[in-house]
Each structure stands twice: as C-alpha cells, then as structure tokens.
Amino acid sequence: MSIPGDFKRLMEQLKVNVKSFDIPRYDLNLHPLEVKENKIQLIINNFDPKRFLRFVPILSKNFKSMNNSIVVFINDLKLEVSKDIITISSLRGSIPQEDLYIILSVILRSHLCVACGLCELWCPNSAITLKGNMPYVDMDKCTSCQICNERCFISQKISVEVMKRYFNETSGDKREEKTS
Numbered sequence: 001m002s003i004p005g006d007f008k009r010l011m012e013q014l015k016v017n018v019k020s021f022d023i024p025r026y027d028l029n030l031h032p033l034e035v036k037e038n039k040i041q042l043i044i045n046n047f048d049p050k051r052f053l054r055f056v057p058i059l060s061k062n063f064k065s066m067n068n069s070i071v072v073f074i075n076d077l078k079l080e081v082s083k084d085i086i087t088i089s090s091l092r093g094s095i096p097q098e099d100l101y102i103i104l105s106v107i108l109r110s111h112l113c114v115a116c117g118l119c120e121l122w123c124p125n126s127a128i129t130l131k132g133n134m135p136y137v138d139m140d141k142c143t144s145c146q147i148c149n150e151r152c153f154i155s156q157k158i159s160v161e162v163m164k165r166y167f168n169e170t171s172g173d174k175r176e177e178k179t180s
C-alpha cells in the first residue's frame with residue numbers, strides 16, 4: 001500500500017525512508033444487523049466501549065456513559081454503543097452519509113488505533129495526548145473539528161473500505177484523495 005500523504009510527510013520530516021507499508025488485514029468481524037434509511041445496527045466482535053469512550057469527545061460532548069454502554073447525541077443522530085453492538089439512529093429523517101462516515105471512522109479508530117501519534121501531532125487545540133499507547137482526548141479542549149480523523153491513516157483507509165463494502169457508499173473517497 002502506498003503511504004498516505006500526512007504519514008509520508010511525517011516520515012520525511014523524521015528522515016525515515018520507507019517506500020510502502022502494509023496495514024495487516026484486520027478481521028474486523030463487522031457485520032450489519034440492520035440497515036435502514038434511519039437506523040443502522042452493527043456487530044463488531046471484541047469491541048471495547050471503555051476504549052471507545054476515550055474518543056467520544058471527537059464526535060460530541062453530549063453523551064452519557066452507563067456501565068458498559070455509551071449513548072452519544074450528534075446533531076440529529078443518536079449513537080448507542082455497548083459490548084459488540086453499535087446502533088446509529090436518526091432522530092429526524094435519514095442518516096447523512098458523511099455523518100455515518102465520521103461516526104464509523106471514530107469507532108474504527110478506537111478499535112484499531114496503533115498509537116502512531118498523528119492525531120496528537122495534527123490536533124490544532126492540543127486536545128489529544130498519547131497515554132499508555134492510546135490517545136486521550138481532553139473534552140475541554142476538543143472542538144470536534146475532525147482534523148484528527150482526516151489525518152489518521154487507519155481512519156482514512158479502513159473507514160472508506162467499510163463504507164464501500166457494507167453501505168455501497170463512496171463518499172469517503174474524497175478523504176482517500178487527500179492522502180495521495
């Protein structure tokens with residue numbers, strides 16, 4: 001796989017010479033249970049809601065965490081996350097594809113993060129710090145600008161693939177173009 005643009009520039013800055021790299025094929029074990037215009041329900045085996053909780057401020061500051069489940073309100077959408085089950089529902093009308101892409105990218109980042117530090121490097125508000133090989137998002141500093149999502153190579157590559165495979169959607173492709 002060619003190296004995404006931001007990652008390539010970082011490696012050049014660090015004077016690391018790598019022509020390409022492989023992201024191991026992760027068996028996400030992600031399966032849509034229900035896909036409707038206003039509701040999508042997914043299973044992701046071995047998904048850790050506590051790990052996802054560290055990423056929630058990237059989506060919204062309007063959330064509740066109870067036991068092993070999290071409810072997040074993002075504009076007119078409601079995201080419910082529990083062990084292995086993720087439900088995205090619209091409070092009004094259909095789920096916008098761009099919102100679905102952003103939500104999936106944060107979910108997948110939390111699940112597959114490799115602690116490369118790009119999110120910390122690119123955050124314009126210094127809201128992200130790596131702690132214990134995981135990003136920690138400071139809710140007071142994060143503005144949910146999504147720059148960290150746009151710079152994350154996990155998010156850029158895998159979210160686009162998931163959108164294509166499960167939702168026949170190519171709206172994420174514009175993110176992929178930024179990395180060339």
